[in-house]
Amino acid sequence: MSATTLTPVFIPEGRDLSFGGVLRSEWIKLRTVRSTWWCFAILIALTIALGIQMSSALTFYGVEGVIPQVAVQAMAVYGITVSTDFGALIVSTLGVLIIAGEYGTGMIRSTLTAVPKRLPALLAKGLVFGSATFVVSVLAFGLTVPLSVAFFAGNGIEVDLGDTRYWLSLLGGVGYLVFVGLIAFGLGAIIRNTAGGIAVALGLNLAAPLVLGAVSGITQAPWLQNVQYFLPSNAGRVLFGYPANFADPFAPYPPATDGIWVMDAWQGGLVLVAWVVVLFSVAAVLLKRRDA
Amino acid sequence: MIEAHSLTKRYGAKTAVDNIDFTVRPGLVTGFLGPNGAGKSTTMRMIIGLDRPSGGTVTVNGKPYAHHRDPLHQVGSLLDAKAVHSGRSARNHLLAIGATHRIGVRRVDEVIGLTGLESVARKRVHGYSLGMGQRLGLAAALLGDPATLILDEPVNGLDPEGVAWVRQLARQLAAEGRTVLLSSHLMSEMAQTADHLIILGRGRIVADASVSEIISVSGDSVTVRTSEPDRLAGLLRADGASVSSTGPDLLSISDLPAPRIAEVAAGAGVVIYELTPIRGSLEDAYLALTRDEVEYRTSRTVTEARR
Numbered sequence: 241m242s243a244t245t246l247t248p249v250f251i252p253e254g255r256d257l258s259f260g261g262v263l264r265s266e267w268i269k270l271r272t273v274r275s276t277w278w279c280f281a282i283l284i285a286l287t288i289a290l291g292i293q294m295s296s297a298l299t300f301y302g303v304e305g306v307i308p309q310v311a312v313q314a315m316a317v318y319g320i321t322v323s324t325d326f327g328a329l330i331v332s333t334l335g336v337l338i339i340a341g342e343y344g345t346g347m348i349r350s351t352l353t354a355v356p357k358r359l360p361a362l363l364a365k366g367l368v369f370g371s372a373t374f375v376v377s378v379l380a381f382g383l384t385v386p387l388s389v390a391f392f393a394g395n396g397i398e399v400d401l402g403d404t405r406y407w408l409s410l411l412g413g414v415g416y417l418v419f420v421g422l423i424a425f426g427l428g429a430i431i432r433n434t435a436g437g438i439a440v441a442l443g444l445n446l447a448a449p450l451v452l453g454a455v456s457g458i459t460q461a462p463w464l465q466n467v468q469y470f471l472p473s474n475a476g477r478v479l480f481g482y483p484a485n486f487a488d489p490f491a492p493y494p495p496a497t498d499g500i501w502v503m504d505a506w507q508g509g510l511v512l513v514a515w516v517v518v519l520f521s522v523a524a525v526l527l528k529r530r531d532a
Numbered sequence: 533m534i535e536a537h538s539l540t541k542r543y544g545a546k547t548a549v550d551n552i553d554f555t556v557r558p559g560l561v562t563g564f565l566g567p568n569g570a571g572k573s574t575t576m577r578m579i580i581g582l583d584r585p586s587g588g589t590v591t592v593n594g595k596p597y598a599h600h601r602d603p604l605h606q607v608g609s610l611l612d613a614k615a616v617h618s619g620r621s622a623r624n625h626l627l628a629i630g631a632t633h634r635i636g637v638r639r640v641d642e643v644i645g646l647t648g649l650e651s652v653a654r655k656r657v658h659g660y661s662l663g664m665g666q667r668l669g670l671a672a673a674l675l676g677d678p679a680t681l682i683l684d685e686p687v688n689g690l691d692p693e694g695v696a697w698v699r700q701l702a703r704q705l706a707a708e709g710r711t712v713l714l715s716s717h718l719m720s721e722m723a724q725t726a727d728h729l730i731i732l733g734r735g736r737i738v739a740d741a742s743v744s745e746i747i748s749v750s751g752d753s754v755t756v757r758t759s760e761p762d763r764l765a766g767l768l769r770a771d772g773a774s775v776s777s778t779g780p781d782l783l784s785i786s787d788l789p790a791p792r793i794a795e796v797a798a799g800a801g802v803v804i805y806e807l808t809p810i811r812g813s814l815e816d817a818y819l820a821l822t823r824d825e826v827e828y829r830t831s832r833t834v835t836e837a838r839r
Contacts, residue, residue: 249533249558250709252605252679255634265631272624273617341617349582349615350625350672354632356581356598531583 262360266368270338279334280372283327283417284380290323291384295391303489311489313406314482316399320381320388321413321480327380328420328445328473331373335424336437338369343432352532362527366425366520373421377414385410405482412480412505419512420445420472426519430526449473462499469503472515478508533558533711534579534680538588541574541735548574550735551588556713558679561706563726563743564715567822570732572715573611576682579713580609592680593711604633604676610683613669618658622649622668625657630675643671648694662689670698680711687716699725719815723747733822749820750812753786754793757806764802771796781805 255261270276298315300307342348355361389399400406423444428437449471456464468474483505485493494502534556541549549571556562564572577583579590581598589596592607600606616625626640644653647667652660657668666689673681683702687695695718702725706712716722722729722743729746731739739746758764761783765775773788785793790809797804 248709250679252602252677254602254605254676256601257603257633261632261634265628268624268628268631269617269620272621272628273619275619345617345619346612346615347617349612350629352582353580353609353611353615354604354629356600356603529584531577 259360262355262364266364270368275337279330280376283330286326287323287380288384291320291388294322295319295388299395307489310484311486312397313403314484315486317409317482320384324413324416327417331417331421332424332441333438335421336428336441339425340428340432340434340437344434349532358527359524370418370422373418377417381410409480409482416476416479419516422516423472426523429523445473465500470511475508475511478503479505534592536590539585539590540587542586547735552737554730556711558711559709560727561702561712561725563722563729564713566732571735572732573684576611576684580607605678607680608673608676608678610669610673610686613665616657619656621654621656623653643674647671666690683714686714719818723814731821738821746817747812747814750816751786752812753784753810754790755808756783757781759803767796767800
């Protein structure tokens with residue numbers, strides 16, 4: 241044992257842990273599992289397919305007179321963004337999978353051993369997932385636009401591509417997919433269980449608006465209808481909605497309402513951002529506190 | 533160097549680790565022993581910050597693990613070979629972990645070669661055998677070429693060649709001046725690999741001493757086969773030995789060295805067919821020390837426990 245005092249202490253060499261490195265690590269993780277590719281491929285295929293289907297089916301058939309261009313633009317936006325109802329379910333599933341899946345497989349212990357301060361790992365994962373969802377959604381919408389415009393033109397509906405508002409609404413649709421994905425990611429980080437996380441995320445996106453919608457439909461209470469705006473799906477519809485009514489092109493817009501709010505796109509976006517911020521904050525506190 | 537002070541972990545009413553102090557020194561292989569549920573894994577998890585201590589502190593190379601700027605170069609750990617996403621290949625898993633510290637392809641391929649994973653490194657971890665998974669866990673632990681290694685049951689599921697490799701690796705890493713802490717339930721393996729042992733029982737330290745000191749707890753004995761066991765037993769007892777009969781012509785003698793036994797027998801003209809000194813084993817010592825852990829206190833030394 242006397243030899244131990246003679247042994248030189250090993251001095252490690254190498255680069256420090258850095259946030260750039262953690263981002264790179266999360267990017268490698270995201271692209272090296274199949275579920276990512278499956279979900280994004282389905283998102284693109286579904287956006288294109290539904291876009292084509294809606295763009296060829298929507299018409300102003302039966303409406304008399306010259307259709308205002310804003311109504312045309314609103315219909316064109318709807319034809320593309322209607323797919324986000326389903327797209328949201330796909331990105332929600334992926335959002336839960338990429339974080340809760342780490343808990344399910346035990347990978348989280350490798351992650352938190354490499355990044356023991358923990359929060360950079362959560363932040364990097366969210367950033368990488370959000371960015372990837374943004375790029376894929378832009379790609380999906382970008383591929384759909386020319387097809388959509390062509391199919392609308394086939395029905396004699398000429399979409400004005402010089403309309404900034406049209407593109408902003410589509411960007412809102414992209415933003416909705418990103419935010420709804422991040423909301424699911426936050427839920428997955430809190431619940432730490434894939435099945436449970438997906439159930440809650442889909443419940444929030446599918447069941448909650450149905451239940452609230454039914455209840456407010458029966459009671460006709462304006463405040464209950466306003467509460468709906470705070471659900472991610474309804475806030476999303478506000479975010480990417482084009483400010484015109486194509487179902488009734490000659491009705492005044494915004495419609496007269498009795499105590500029901502009319503929200504601007506940015507307000508819908510704000511609601512979604514608030515969801516993301518609150519869920520990330522809760523997830524961050526829990527991640528710091530809980531044993532991995 | 534790992535230093536724990538008053539380290540405690542409670543899960544609800546259950547105390548998994550109870551106010552322990554220990555130091556794991558560089559240049560040595562330190563074995564971490566204890567029955568299931570003694571708190572070994574919990575202690576290891578607290579060292580790298582996966583579990584938060586309920587009380588006390590533990591530092592690695594002078595700081596809490598999370599406070600290091602380069603955690604993976606400070607500590608390499610294998611706590612759970614299953615800490616892998618099974619849908620990812622071994623190589624991508626290692627690339628992802630390494631990326632956090634800008635550890636590149638070259639080092640990843642190096643540890644893949646070192647752990648003998650070349651043929652399966654690009655396959656999904658899903659289909660790996662227990663031993664392959666263990667090798668991947670070891671590759672991840674070695675990735676940062678760390679100053680300290682913490683290995684929980686590293687030979688679990690490995691073939692004999694792999695077991696020998698881990699033994700040599702642990703010895704070599706310690707000889708390079710690194711700190712090596714490893715746990716195992718294989719006592720013979722531990723006796724060959726470790727220099728120093730920390731034995732836990734019910735969350736407390738039962739013994740903290742060198743391997744040779746701990747083995748001496750069980751004591752040496754001598755087995756003698758003779759035609760006149762009763763007469764020889766009487767003579768030896770008169771000489772101060774404690775003697776027990778372990779067969780019709782077989783005696784087990786302790787507290788008297790083998791040459792003295794031979795002298796006594798020769799002096800009395802007793803014929804001896806066989807005389808075998810038996811070295812105490814780590815397993816016997818371990819079982820003696822952990823038989824009733826609550827009797828032992830953290831402050832108790834090996835010499836006290838021997839009485």
